[in-house]
Amino acid sequence: MAEQQWVITVAEEHRDRIGELAQELEAAGLRIDRVLNSLGQIIGGSPGPASAESSLHSRIASTAGVASVDAAQTFRIGPPDSGVQ
Amino acid sequence: MARFVVTFDSAEAQLRQQEAPELLSEHGLSAEHYFPRLGIAVVEAEAGQLEALSISCRERSRPMSFTPELTYYAISEPPGEGYADTEELTWGLQAIGIEAAQQAGLTGAGVRVAVLDTGVESEHPDFESRTLVAESFIEGQGPGDAHGHGTHCIGTACGPWQAQSGPGYGVAPGAEIYSGKVLGDDGSGSDTSILAGIDWALENGCQVISMSLGADVPQVQPAYVAAGRRALESGSLIIAAAGNNAARSAGNNGFVGAPANSPHIMAVAAVDSDLQIADFSARSSAEEGGEVNLAAPGVQVHSAWPGAEGHRSISGTSMAAPHAAGIAALLCEHSGVRGEQLWAALTDQAAALEHLDPEDVGAGLARVPE
The missing domain is CATH 3.30.70.100 (Alpha-Beta Plaits)
Structure with a gap:
């Protein structure tokens, strides 16, 4: 999964309908990777070409019940043989 | 009375x-x-x-x-010769006052501690007979630990007071271990795996979540602001490494990175065996939530390592966070506090490090409840 993934945080008052919201986002064109029920977050990405990403991002961000859409970041620790990890 | x-x-x-x-x-x-x-x-x-x-x-x-009523301790200066590993205990366990837990029989029993890292070597002889649940959130990789970092962090938080060989090095040897592999064998992972790991820890009712990972970005990440708050609301405290991006001897104090800079996630700095700030340990950032909240042992920390080697000494704020997580488990068992109250108990219980700057060490050195 080299392409960009997004973390979609569901607004507090919509958390009990996270499953329904995931379906709406899927219908809007989002590829759903994971639905995190305890956290109230949805992980997904754009199944289409990179050029379509920004319009999909806007569609998702403007969907009722979405609090924020953030690009997933990469984290890294030092290699096993490094003194500081 | x-x-x-x-x-x-x-x-x-x-x-x-x-x-x-x-x-x-x-x-x-x-x-x-x-x-x-x-x-x-x-x-x-x-x-x-x-x-x-x-x-x-x-x-x-x-x-x-x-x-x-809590007892407060001020350590105005480090002990003359500093701490050192002995045959019985690592310097870190001595510095956090593990003796009090040993005398009181506080082991973290009944508390679930999630360590989200590179996985765990569950066959390690020091983890025999332990309740250990392991899950992987990395595609194509099982919950095992080919890196070593995860096994080391789990050892510090939940390892034994008396090891098969060498000194005892674990803070809460009675806690139930939940190992979530959110970093691959190459040591890297993304928000996807990390948030999935936090979600899993909450579903499993883990009261303490230890995360020795970070990205050197100063901006607070909204996804972790929500995650930290929702964890606290579910009675779970996320404790993260402040970050290793300082090079103090070269005049660079660094900054607390993500996700430790989220306001509802506790950031832990590293001190050495003379109770001085570690050269690599990041300072508070100007972001709201970017403060260092607590310090713990994080230089030359001896703990579990996979394979024939068995144990290894390494340094990092990654080693400090699990010391604080282990103490959180002891506090949880001791007084039943959770979430926000557990956060307050950890900082209230800390020993002031008056010779150091609170921007570097927050409330001070994490200490075992007396």
Whole structure:
């Protein structure tokens, strides 16, 4: 999964309908990777070409019940043989 | 009889100045150490007396809470020769005051500690006979640990007081271990795996979540602001490494990175065996939530390592965070506190490091409850 993934945080008052919201986002064109029920977050990405990403991002961000859409970041620790990890 | 702090948290002067001391007297409690400006009393009492007071206050809709009085310690300077590993205990366990837990028989029993990292070598002889649940959130990789970092962090938080060989190195040897592999064997992972790991830890009712990972970005990440808050609301505290991006000897103090800079995630810095700030340990950032909250041992930390090697000494704020997580598990067992209250108990219990800057070490050195 080299392409960009997004973390979609569901607004507090919509958390009990996270499953329904995931379906709406899927219908809007989002590829759903994971639905995190305890956290109230949805992980997904754009199944289409990179050029379509920004319009999909806007569609998702403007969907009722979405609090924020953030690009997933990469984290890294030092290699096993490094003194500081 | 024990000493308790009783708080009447009200803006009403009439309640604080007149009614509160009367309420105390009615329940046979001395108002000698009552501070009307604060609405706070320190009393000697049986727990039952305070329960009765609490019921009276509830009936009259008067806000009142009580907690056992804590002992505060100031360490104005490090011990002359510093700490050192002995045959029995690592320097880190000595510095956090593990003796108090050993005397009280506090092991973190019944507390679930999630360590979200590179996985775990569950066959390690020091983890034999332990309750250990392991899950992987990395595609194509099982929950095992080909890196070593995860096994090391789990060792510090939940390893044994008496190891198969070498000194004891684990803070909470009775805690249930939940190992979530959120970093691959190459040591890297993304928000996807990390948030999935936090979600899993919450579903499993883990009261403590230790995350020795970070990205060197100063901006607070909204996804972790929400995650940290929702964890606290579910009675779970996320403790993260402050970050290793400082090079103090070269004049660079670094900054607390994501996700430790989220306001609802506790950031832990690293000190060495002389209780000096580690050269690599990141300083508080200017972001809201970017403060260092606590410090813990993080230089030359001996703990478990996979394979024939068995144990290894390494350094990093990654090693400090699991010391704090282990102490959180002991506090959880000791007083039953969770979430926000667990956060407060950890910082209240810390020993001030007056020779260091709070921007570097927050409330001070994490300490085992006495």
